[in-house]
Amino acid sequence: MRKPSIKTITVKILLTVILTAALVMMIIIGLSFRSLSHRLVEDKALAAAELIKAGLTSHMKAGIMDKREYFIQEIRTARNIEKIEIIRSNEVNAQFGKGLALEQNIDETSHKVFNSKKPLFILDEYKLKPKIHALVPYIASTKGRLNCLTCHNVSEGTVLGVVNIEMDVTEYRNTALVILILILCTSAVLVLLIIINTFRTIQTYIKDPLESLVGRAEEAYKKNIPLDTERYRSLEFQNVAKEINLFNSDIIKTQKMLKDKNQELELLNDEIEDTLKETVFTMGVIEEKRSKETNNHTRRVTGYCKLLAEKIGMSKDEIELAGDAAPLHDIGKIGISDYILLKSGKLTSEEFEIMKKHTTMGHDMLKHSKRKILRAAAIIAHQHHERFDGTGYPQGLKGEDIHIYGRIVALADVFDALSSKRAYKEAWTIDEVVTKIKAERGKHFDPSFVDLFIANLDTFVAIKDKFQST
Ligand SMILES: [Fe+2]
Ligand SMILES: [Fe+2]
Incomplete structure (x- = not known):
């Protein structure tokens, strides 16, 4: 009301x-x-x-x-x-x-x-x-x-x-x-005059200054200009105007302080995030070195994942997350013995079963974290060897039951493995790689991802060239 x-x-x-x-x-x-x-x-x-x-x-x-x-x-x-x-x-x-x-x-x-x-x-x-x-x-x-x-x-x-x-x-x-009527009329006129005068007094000394004060107080706050206290004719309004000036001044100071603090917090947050990303990347590189992977495998896989996520149409944050979490896809290998991990010959079926465990071990290492990047990394570690047709490991997930991050890293990791030189093989040519990946469309890889890969092959190759192995 x-x-x-x-x-x-x-x-x-x-x-x-x-x-x-x-x-x-x-x-x-x-x-x-x-x-x-x-x-x-x-x-x-x-x-x-x-x-x-x-x-x-x-x-x-x-x-x-x-x-x-x-x-x-x-x-x-x-x-x-x-x-x-x-x-x-x-x-x-x-x-x-x-x-x-x-x-x-x-x-x-x-x-x-x-x-x-x-x-x-x-x-x-x-x-x-x-x-x-x-x-x-x-x-x-x-x-x-x-x-x-x-x-x-x-x-x-x-x-x-x-x-x-x-x-x-x-x-x-x-x-x-007649005299009585005259007295009544005179009194009525007097009452009317008193009311009109009171009305005008309220308008001049209370209502107008109050409305003006409200409007000017807002303007004073927005423009950071103090109110002119001398313009108010009554002491009360002058005092209110002074209080508003003090209040506005305090609010503006507080806001500036909060803004500065907020900026500091944002910088600190960026610092923390950067530190975490760098740590994750470094962990990936450490694993890469221990596995005797080709140099820059981690960097290239990160690049391919971001490119593919972008072409899929994921959000900026999702693209960043997929790329930043990808370096830990093989982190579980630190739990695999050197004998198996660094074996130059073909692994026996028992050895291969042990090797396959790097997926679940990676997942177990990361799954308890509440950080988005580590939770994404846990999924990637767990699912990057799943195959679209359901013949992958460790869970044998099929199609879109495999997390989109798992499907992205699967393609990126294989592309880099085939197109890079390894101790046991030479680097495949791009044509050979493309032929192989096409052949795995809908089998190992998500068919739509293969299509995007083919459509953006040049950009994939550019990333490969940028982070060449030495
Ligand atoms: Fe792996
Ligand atoms: Fe890998």
Whole structure:
């Protein structure tokens, strides 16, 4: 799954925090604003009620109670009050009798105000036209400019009546809503600005430098040029760039050291391989000398084997291996006594049986090695006297059951034996050799190898001439 970017993670966190904070703030502001709005309309209603109370008292004191209706209507119009009702107490009604047309009897709601002696506000705010009902008690008092008790036969603190007014507060509510919407919009714009700014800050100070750092770090490593640490504006990125420079420098040093070591190892390995090849070749020459073989027999057989392997189409490594292992084909002869090995006359059948053992003895000498060259040499020592038709020794292997190295060395060894002078015979001419080898096609030798030999006879002869016996 693809991992989210730093920008996405930060914006998610930021959005969660800001939106939560904004929501909490909005709730607090909304509730406070609602409370303030309520206080405002209550104060307005209270002021109107107080004005009515004062007006009624003044009319009473001035003896113009009959003008009260007119006064109240004027107040209603001036203050945009929808309804004004006066609810007189039983004491007042008992003293003065029923008065105004707009006077009402005490109902359940006004009864509460008579008892509590405190204003009661009922706000009907969720209607299309919100209203406030204010019920304000008129309490008899001797304090202030007006002494109620001069007219009323009641004790101080008695509730003389309740002024009940009903006012439309649509304008207040709408104003409050507009202000609330303005606050919300301003907050939303602020949140948006904070997010955009954070976005840009992350882009400028984190994402861009990070991407640039990754790209430049790779380039710096490839070209071996240190990063310019001054180009980064934040301390953290500057430090990272410095660390990358140190890291790259260490890696490059280590790589160079490993390369040098590797070269040393390759040279050492070549040296070991060359030493082994030379040792194998020398062992072949030692055996060649002891067997009184013609000089350079080993060199020529090596050359023929490589040539034949190449013409067969073997890989470069296989060609090298066949040629390098070939010198040990007769190494088993060091286990054969001089009497038999160096006998100038024809071997008896018993002697020949002993002589044949040089194949298995050579194989036994070499087979335990884990070196490729010696393992190949073991096969060659074992199988170079096998014949393609199965009449060879020591195992009487047939056809391609004989390892390809065995078949190659068989042809190379016989070609050199026939074309070289030996103590008991003269060297055959090339024509005689070719005739003999052709005659052995499919008998002693692999027929396809004989064909390749014939096709490349000149090169075989060139090798023979190059490493002539002396
Ligand atoms: Fe041999
Ligand atoms: Fe040989």
